[in-house]
Amino acid sequence: IKNGMVTKIHTRIRTDPFTANYDLVGKELGRGKFAVVKKCIEKATGKQYAAKFLRKRRKGADCRMDILNEIAVLEAAKANPYVVALHEVYETHTEIILVLECAAGGEIFNQCVADNDEAFTEKDVIRLAKQILTGVAFLHRNNVVHLDLKPQNILLTSARPLGDIRIVDFGLSRRMDNITEVREILGTPEYVAPEILNYEPISTATDMWSIGVLIYVMLTGESPFLGDEKQQTFLNISQVNVDYSQDTFEGISSLAIDFIKSLLLKNPRKRATAEECLNHPWLNPLPHPHSHPHLHTRSAASLDEPETSQSESEPESPA
Numbered sequence: 001i002k003n004g005m006v007t008k009i010h011t012r013i014r015t016d017p018f019t020a021n022y023d024l025v026g027k028e029l030g031r032g033k034f035a036v037v038k039k040c041i042e043k044a045t046g047k048q049y050a051a052k053f054l055r056k057r058r059k060g061a062d063c064r065m066d067i068l069n070e071i072a073v074l075e076a077a078k079a080n081p082y083v084v085a086l087h088e089v090y091e092t093h094t095e096i097i098l099v100l101e102c103a104a105g106g107e108i109f110n111q112c113v114a115d116n117d118e119a120f121t122e123k124d125v126i127r128l129a130k131q132i133l134t135g136v137a138f139l140h141r142n143n144v145v146h147l148d149l150k151p152q153n154i155l156l157t158s159a160r161p162l163g164d165i166r167i168v169d170f171g172l173s174r175r176m177d178n179i180t181e182v183r184e185i186l187g188t189p190e191y192v193a194p195e196i197l198n199y200e201p202i203s204t205a206t207d208m209w210s211i212g213v214l215i216y217v218m219l220t221g222e223s224p225f226l227g228d229e230k231q232q233t234f235l236n237i238s239q240v241n242v243d244y245s246q247d248t249f250e251g252i253s254s255l256a257i258d259f260i261k262s263l264l265l266k267n268p269r270k271r272a273t274a275e276e277c278l279n280h281p282w283l284n285p286l287p288h289p290h291s292h293p294h295l296h297t298r299s300a301a302s303l304d305e306p307e308t309s310q311s312e313s314e315p316e317s318p319a
């Protein structure tokens with residue numbers, strides 16, 4: 001068993017045939033390295049789900065423990081609405097099938113790379129970032145690190161109108177309690193933190209780096225570290241070579257840039273935590289009990305100055 005894995009699960013693993021209880025419908029919802037995800041309908045209820053088919057043997061190795069770890073993490077996070085819900089688990093000779101809540105809006109990846117009219121606005125990103133951070137703060141409070149946060153693993157309940165986020169793919173997740181070191185480069189090159197490249201200890205801050213990359217991509221449509229070659233990407237990451245130019249951030253607030261800068265820091269100890277991010281002024285345009293009063297220049301100024309129209313703050317409304 002690898003470092004930080006949990007394999008004690010509470011969900012009953014069913015061995016009766018999946019197809020006795022579900023009809024597969026439509027084409028694939030998506031696929032990753034070792035999994036295919038298909039839409040299905042539960043016969044008994046008519047409800048729609050996403051079935052993730054995981055091969056137990058990968059490259060000749062038995063990976064059942066990895067899958068049990070993925071299930072255990074989903075169980076640990078089931079109280080949080082922004083983590084995809086696990087409905088049932090089936091096992092055959094070759095596969096384990098996770099029956100998951102269906103996130104019908106697909107990957108946020110699609111909107112990240114979309115043209116202007118389909119792309120996220122900053123206001124969208126603020127709302128979605130709060131949800132991602134709420135989910136990740138929950139995981140971190142429960143000593144779980146995701147280790148593969150990227151636009152392909154953040155889904156939407158609906159795309160148009162823009163729904164809510166669901167975090168998926170806990171295949172690389174670990175418990176922080178008994179994790180000491182990583183010996184392999186986990187995750188997708190573009191999104192991995194410098195400490196992973198340097199084989200240094202991973203921590204909840206490792207996820208926070210990936211969230212910095214994620215928010216950068218959601219706002220600009222550009223991947224901050226992506227190079228032509230893998231080696232160039234790794235070099236860009238270890239040098240924290242990031243473009244914060246006006247050109248790239250056209251029409252995006254300086255608070256957003258400040259937010260990203262608090263995450264794309266080489267030293268993991270200096271990075272903002274998920275809780276700190278939730279209190280960042282970028283995500284809290286209105287006076288907020290948990291945020292720092294001096295950062296709200298508009299409300300501070302309005303005490304001794306008449307209201308001016310140059311303020312960019314939103315009108316007061318219940319959050």
Ligand code: ADP
Nearest residue numbers: 029030031032033035037050100102103152169
């Ligand atoms: P892998 O571990 O192979 O990357 P994922 O869990 O990330 O597997 O699933 C692969 C893809 O399938 C995702 O990127 C997404 O497009 C789709 N997918 C996964 N889970 C769901 C779900 N619950 N609802 C809808 N689509 C999903």
Ligand code: MG
Nearest residue numbers: 032152153169
């Ligand atoms: Mg994935």
